[in-house]
Amino acid sequence: MTDPVPDAALGVRLLTDMLRVRRMEEKCAELYGATKIRGFLHLYIGEEACAAGVLPTLTEADNVVATYREHGHALLRGIPLRAIMAEMFGKASGCARGRGGSMHLFDASRRFYGGTAIVGSGLPLAVGLALADRTLRRPAVTACFFGDGAMAEGAFHESANLAALWQLPVLFVCENNLYAMGTALARHQSQTELTAKAASYNMPVWSADGMDVLAVHAAASEAVASVRDEGGPAFLELRTYRFRAHSMFDPDLYREPAEVETWKQRDPIPGLAARLRAAGALDDARLAALDAAADAEVADAVAFAEASDWEPVADLLTDVVTPASGAGTGGAR
């Protein structure tokens, strides 16, 4: 717990990011109980070091494709917490106007392409985004987050093959939390060394401790650099664990409580805080201030979401298709 911190300023920044995600999601759980948030709600608590370590290694020109457990990715990509919270409330001021909810957060201006909830569905999309960047000679990387469960889907294998075959700039980020919903890794993968699967497609692979945000950041920096410099894809496995159930409907009967408790001892937030204290970069007052700021951001977002309006029912059918479509004439082109 007292490994040296090579870059204290970075450490404090990543700690701040993780705290913001943690406080947001703790409030989400509370608001779910209060029926302000409905539908499926998949919490990232315990896994924050993954998004917090990877996202700062990307630029604004890069693309991010995430899963249905994407609140943290959305926040750390820069989507205002107000817009995220309002989306979970189903309000028109949400980042998808209340049409998406918790699983479908989007922000075109930040190149955040969701928020998709069919396991593996973001992978082919990421390949296509990278194909567009390559074709249009834009030097962007597409980071695609998915879980260990997605690696049993054909979509992973088809996408890994396409990205490597066509040498497209995709960073495949597997957040391996050891469970595909309720099915343990060894019960859903013939090869539990997930990097071996990815490596078989002829791409460089990294694996990092997903409970150590600095380790994630270091590995992600190398992997992103590889994608940028070599042009082809890379695979990054982050070994992590979710402390909460799969969703709010999950009674969590498939994991031993002792296993969960063991992983909680490796909580990425107090772990990093202790290292920063040991390095003299953090004290009680600073930590309290960070916590208070995170709480205040959440409180502001909840108030904003509460006060926001619902999208009028009259707008139900808008944006099924793009306005004014269907009139095009072939001859006019």
Added chain:
Amino acid sequence: MRMSYREAVRAALHEALVADPRVFLMGEDVGRYGGSYAVSKGFYDEFGPERIRDAPLSELGFVGAGVGAALGGLRPVVEVMTVNFSLLALDQIVNMAAVYRHMSGGQFSVPVVIRMATGAGRQLGAQHSHSLENWYAHVPGLRVVAPATVADARGMLPAALAEPDPVVIFEHVGLYNVEEEVGDWACDLTHAAVRRPGSDVSIVTYGGSLPKALAAAATLASGGIDAEVLDLRVLRPLDREAIAASVRRTHRVVVVDEGWKTGSLAGEVVAGLAEECLYDLDAAPRRVCSAEVPIPYAKHLEDAALPSVDGIVAAVREVCGA
């Protein structure tokens, strides 16, 4: 000028590739092989492997890559060999391309064009011969079109590429060798078209069944029944006004659809008429669809399973009380 349906699709693709560097063709064997229906023969040499992109046998992967490439600013034309194979890509079409705009609160458009062959008649058996157009026509967010004439084969692709949203184009395998005179091919992706005006009965159809409907109308004319043939052209959104307008003129309707009758597009057409103009009808509608059976290989059985000119003629005579 006179050209075949295949040449029309090819000319449309060629023009788009020349005109717009964002356009590229992607699919199985579209490149070196020249396209499984020879639509893109020679394009690989002319435009190169990046514009004519041979994809591995991974329909889910490359159709999804087409969706992502459209989001990223390109104008992909994704070719899927047959509608049967497109079921491997259904997730990316139905769960991603179709919903992306609405689910994101209108932030994204997905201008991907997905072309696929459909239909029976070539003795290809039960995994290459089905007509599943209605599966796609069921889904909000998609525009679904079926060029039935050579002119539409020429005009619908550029119109689809001008669309900001996903368009699925169904090319019936029985039409590729059809030759017709083509004049002005410019078209919209909105309206149905009367292919033969008539006053006694409306035959509503689309795609590969249009030639059969026209042949039936010719036979019926010699027997004194003047049939109007309406080509739906666009399967989603349906041009319900044109369908109702035709039926209000003729007061009788037969719908011809190569899909299976149960849950068919023909059923949707008839249901719409029941809602909109039931009392304009002088006789109960009839549907001529494929038999409820996987399309078999043997020629006589395949023929028996599909809508036929004789079957259309018989159905029309029945609704006309002739």
